Amino acid sequence: MSRILLKEYLSPNVVQIEIEAPLIARKRKAGHFVIVKIGTEGERIPLTIAKADIDKGSITLIVQKVGVTSHKLASLNVGDEVTDVVGPLGNPTHIEKVGTVLCAGGGVGIAPLLPIVEALHDAGNKVISILAARNKDLLILENEIRSHSDEVIIMTDDGSYGTKGLVTVGMEEVFKNQKIDFCVTIGPAIMMKFTSLVSKKYNVPTMASLNAIMVDGTGMCGACRVSVGGKIKFVCVDGPEFNAFDVDFDELLMRLGGYKNEEEQHYREQLSK
Amino acid sequence: MATDNTSNQKELRDQEWRRELKKSVSAKDRTNIVRVKMPEVDPQERIKSNVEVNSGITAEMAVVEAKRCLDCPDPECIKGCPVGVDIPGFIKCIEAGEFLKAAAAIKKNNVFPSVCGRVCPQEIQCEARCIYTTKLKKEPVAIGYLERFAADYENHSGHISVPEITQRNHVKVAVIGSGPAGLAAAGDLVKYGYDVTVFEALHEFGGVLKYGIPEFRLPNQIIDLEINNLKRMGVTFVKNIIAGRTLTFDDLRQDGFRAFFVGSGAGLPNFMNIPGENFNGVLSSNEYLTRVNLMGAAKKDHDTPVFFGKRVAVIGGGNTAMDSVRTAKRLGAEKAMIIYRRSFTEMPARKEEIRHAQEEGIEFLNLHNPLEYYADEKGHVNRIKLQRMELSDPDASGRRKPVAIPGSEFIIEADLVIVAIGVSPNPLIPQSMPDLHVSKYGTIEVDSEKMESNVSGMFAGGDIVRGGATVILAMGDGRRAAKGIHEYLSRQ
Numbered sequence: 001m002s003r004i005l006l007k008e009y010l011s012p013n014v015v016q017i018e019i020e021a022p023l024i025a026r027k028r029k030a031g032h033f034v035i036v037k038i039g040t041e042g043e044r045i046p047l048t049i050a051k052a053d054i055d056k057g058s059i060t061l062i063v064q065k066v067g068v069t070s071h072k073l074a075s076l077n078v079g080d081e082v083t084d085v086v087g088p089l090g091n092p093t094h095i096e097k098v099g100t101v102l103c104a105g106g107g108v109g110i111a112p113l114l115p116i117v118e119a120l121h122d123a124g125n126k127v128i129s130i131l132a133a134r135n136k137d138l139l140i141l142e143n144e145i146r147s148h149s150d151e152v153i154i155m156t157d158d159g160s161y162g163t164k165g166l167v168t169v170g171m172e173e174v175f176k177n178q179k180i181d182f183c184v185t186i187g188p189a190i191m192m193k194f195t196s197l198v199s200k201k202y203n204v205p206t207m208a209s210l211n212a213i214m215v216d217g218t219g220m221c222g223a224c225r226v227s228v229g230g231k232i233k234f235v236c237v238d239g240p241e242f243n244a245f246d247v248d249f250d251e252l253l254m255r256l257g258g259y260k261n262e263e264e265q266h267y268r269e270q271l272s273k
Numbered sequence: 274m275a276t277d278n279t280s281n282q283k284e285l286r287d288q289e290w291r292r293e294l295k296k297s298v299s300a301k302d303r304t305n306i307v308r309v310k311m312p313e314v315d316p317q318e319r320i321k322s323n324v325e326v327n328s329g330i331t332a333e334m335a336v337v338e339a340k341r342c343l344d345c346p347d348p349e350c351i352k353g354c355p356v357g358v359d360i361p362g363f364i365k366c367i368e369a370g371e372f373l374k375a376a377a378a379i380k381k382n383n384v385f386p387s388v389c390g391r392v393c394p395q396e397i398q399c400e401a402r403c404i405y406t407t408k409l410k411k412e413p414v415a416i417g418y419l420e421r422f423a424a425d426y427e428n429h430s431g432h433i434s435v436p437e438i439t440q441r442n443h444v445k446v447a448v449i450g451s452g453p454a455g456l457a458a459a460g461d462l463v464k465y466g467y468d469v470t471v472f473e474a475l476h477e478f479g480g481v482l483k484y485g486i487p488e489f490r491l492p493n494q495i496i497d498l499e500i501n502n503l504k505r506m507g508v509t510f511v512k513n514i515i516a517g518r519t520l521t522f523d524d525l526r527q528d529g530f531r532a533f534f535v536g537s538g539a540g541l542p543n544f545m546n547i548p549g550e551n552f553n554g555v556l557s558s559n560e561y562l563t564r565v566n567l568m569g570a571a572k573k574d575h576d577t578p579v580f581f582g583k584r585v586a587v588i589g590g591g592n593t594a595m596d597s598v599r600t601a602k603r604l605g606a607e608k609a610m611i612i613y614r615r616s617f618t619e620m621p622a623r624k625e626e627i628r629h630a631q632e633e634g635i636e637f638l639n640l641h642n643p644l645e646y647y648a649d650e651k652g653h654v655n656r657i658k659l660q661r662m663e664l665s666d667p668d669a670s671g672r673r674k675p676v677a678i679p680g681s682e683f684i685i686e687a688d689l690v691i692v693a694i695g696v697s698p699n700p701l702i703p704q705s706m707p708d709l710h711v712s713k714y715g716t717i718e719v720d721s722e723k724m725e726s727n728v729s730g731m732f733a734g735g736d737i738v739r740g741g742a743t744v745i746l747a748m749g750d751g752r753r754a755a756k757g758i759h760e761y762l763s764r765q
């Protein structure tokens with residue numbers, strides 16, 4: 001059981017919650033995630049640890065409401081308990097000083113990007129961050145990203161804030177104007193597919209953090225498998241970060257839709273209660 | 274383990290009451306009794322729910338079956354049992370109507386008889402060595418049924434013998450994993466007087482007994498009962514802790530843990546690496562069974578989804594394959610098939626499970642192997658390309674290898690495919706302990722007597738050492754390791 005200490009909406013659909021998890025806070029590194037389950041009938045879902053506070057013994061999760069479990073989590077209040085939280089899971093991001101790094105985050109993908117931006121910056125890299133959202137209201141964590149970046153570019157689909165256009169447009173601009181040594185991309189699978197095509201065009205090594213569907217998160221079930229370089233990899237124990245050029249994003253996209261009908265039906269049933 | 278007990282077992286057999294009992298019925302009359310039949314729920318009825326298939330034998334049936342046992346002077350059956358249960362010893366207690374004593378006699382060697390009586394492959398262990406099988410060419414004494422009977426009787430009697438632990442030494446020992454290996458180790462360690470904590474990565478205790486083996490073979494309530502007994506004996510259980518991650522072994526040492534037993538199991542499912550295997554609707558048996566058994570995916574109010582396949586193909590011939598295909602049938606499959614590349618004779622699943630599956634209308638496509646999966650436009654599997662196989666002549670080791678028959682490929686329809694071709698050891702712990710010696714298969718290397726690894730104070734057993742074995746072997750390992758840990762800590 002982990003008690004909720006703070007809760008705040010970052011955008012209409014994205015909620016930030018800080019929960020008690022002293023053991024996980026001590027061990028967490030950038031790139032790690034936890035598995036969360038709510039109630040005895042709950043499902044297990046993976047969420048990145050966006051921040052951790054060792055002194056307070058807490059971790060912060062940033063959740064986008066997409067289906068039953070994320071809604072359940074968002075509906076809990078300060079003082080409520082999250083039934084099960086386990087982690088840290090996955091491999092931490094390999095952080096190294098390489099020079100100039102471009103970090104591209106889309107939607108709620110900005111949450112897992114934050115600790116990586118922070119770590120890359122602390123390691124002495126020049127960090128350029130591109131944050132993309134459909135519109136101004138959906139943009140999250142801008143200030144936090146700014147405080148660890150040398151430069152921040154904002155892209156919105158509708159032009160309500162920053163520059164109008166997709167994240168890839170912003171990336172092209174950067175690649176054209178300066179030498180980038182490494183690129184990190186986190187967001188919806190479809191976004192990562194196209195961002196890695198752009199960085200491939202400019203020959204910049206790129207890492208993507210994959211958001212496969214998971215059950216246990218410990219390597220036991222294989223639900224999270226993806227093809228990377230033609231081989232089966234389990235996102236939870238082999239990832240979640242992979243060389244973006246090797247990832248079969250079309251397969252990932254297809255697998256993400258795997259339980260769509262079942263999830264949607266259950267969502268409607270839960271709503272009608 | 275068996276040898277420690279032989280002299281003791283002989284002594285017990287020479288007791289007055291045992292000799293009297295033996296004389297009371299002639300050997301001829303004993304061997305003329307027909308083996309008891311396990312009452313089973315009707316196949317058409319049982320496939321509608323998760324009800325346990327084997328209902329258990331009654332006390333009257335147990336006493337009659339116990340009479341069949343000849344109380345052999347040199348009982349071979351015991352040698353067939355990996356933990357050396359005093360088989361005639363407990364069976365004669367049943368014949369004498371002393372059911373609680375029977376349970377106590379089993380528990381000297383086997384801490385969870387209600388589990389083993391249900392899931393041990395008796396037909397290749399104890400019952401295979403029974404004199405009825407080897408010499409008399411009759412059906413063996415139903416050792417497993419009797420074991421289950423005694424254990425269930427005790428569990429329902431309200432007189433479960435929970436050993437009182439008087440001598441506590443306040444030395445902390447950590448058990449990693451709550452599968453049968455970890456539970457058995459915890460049970461013995463707490464009896465030696467240690468302060469035992471079991472750490473489990475998942476949100477429930479029991480390992481494969483909970484998330485793998487379905488309720489229709491092993492009801493969860495039985496495992497919970499055993500876990501509660503351990504709690505009453507003073508074992509602490511902590512869930513949602515991944516040893517090596519949430520708490521490293523250094524953390525645990527700092528917290529005062531002086532020795533470790535790792536029973537982390539064989540977690541990683543294998544795939545065949547054939548085209549189409551990543552389509553939706555193709556899943557590992559671990560995923561399928563975990564969704565259904567651990568997450569309650571088939572129940573209305575549970576959030577985890579599962580595919581309710583109409584035409585389900587399960588690849589493999591082991592227990593896991595049988596459990597998956599029978600689960601699919603219970604979840605409404607119209608056609609549920611086993612696809613196995615060898616024949617019935619080579620199937621590793623328990624004979625009883627194969628028979629039960631047949632009764633439930635499972636189809637067996639033996640001597641078939643999948644080559645490729647196809648999917649609809651949404652990426653959901655809809656067809657399988659299969660190849661027919663034949664068995665080669667036995668090679669030097671006597672094994673008959675399956676060989677493909679060229680040109681025999683054909684296509685069948687399936688909307689759910691469950692791959693049950695084995696598992697590899699869970700890499701999480703070896704990954705977090707670079708010094709630990711691990712075999713090329715990823716299993717932890719231990720000396721086979723004390724189950725001690727190369728890292729001081731670290732012991733291991735069960736599937737993480739054997740790479741996929743049985744419940745009773747895992748329990749045996751846990752108990753041997755507990756003894757090893759006790760010796761190790763006593764030396765310190």
Ligand SMILES: Cc1cc2nc3c(=O)[nH]c(=O)nc-3n(C[C@H](O)[C@H](O)[C@H](O)COP(=O)(O)OP(=O)(O)OC[C@H]3O[C@@H](n4cnc5c(N)ncnc54)[C@H](O)[C@@H]3O)c2cc1C
Binds near residue numbers: 062067070212267
């Ligand atoms: C390593 C990792 C880290 C993640 N970190 C975060 C995070 O920090 N914040 C966050 O909001 N989300 C994160 N996710 C995604 C998050 O796990 C899913 O959004 C969540 O499982 C959805 O659960 P649900 O019950 O609310 O929705 P569901 O009812 O399960 O799904 C609703 C819809 O979303 C789709 N969907 C299901 N799972 C995923 C998924 N993993 N990714 C994308 N779409 C999915 C379904 O097909 C369905 O259409 C992460 C995923 C992974 C693998």
Ligand SMILES: Cc1cc2nc3c(=O)[nH]c(=O)nc-3n(C[C@H](O)[C@H](O)[C@H](O)COP(=O)(O)OP(=O)(O)OC[C@H]3O[C@@H](n4cnc5c(N)ncnc54)[C@H](O)[C@@H]3O)c2cc1C
Binds near residue numbers: 536702742
């Ligand atoms: C479907 C199925 C059917 C089977 N049927 C039979 C049968 O009929 N008869 C039979 O004898 N055998 C059967 N087996 C095999 C038997 O279940 C296993 O051999 C046995 O469970 C192994 O026990 P274990 O304690 O080594 O591991 P497991 O039962 O696998 O338990 C390991 C536990 O450790 C936990 N864990 C792993 N890593 C960590 C970590 N780092 N920190 C904390 N916890 C961790 C896991 O979550 C798990 O709960 C079957 C197996 C399956 C999958």
Ligand code: SF4
Binds near residue numbers: 356357383390399416
């Ligand atoms: S523990 Fe298993 S092998 Fe041993 S006697 Fe019991 S059923 Fe037979």
Ligand code: SF4
Binds near residue numbers: 342345351402403
């Ligand atoms: S071998 Fe068979 S008959 Fe003999 S003691 Fe064992 S169970 Fe009884």
Ligand code: FES
Binds near residue numbers: 216218223
């Ligand atoms: S989530 Fe089960 S193996 Fe990765």
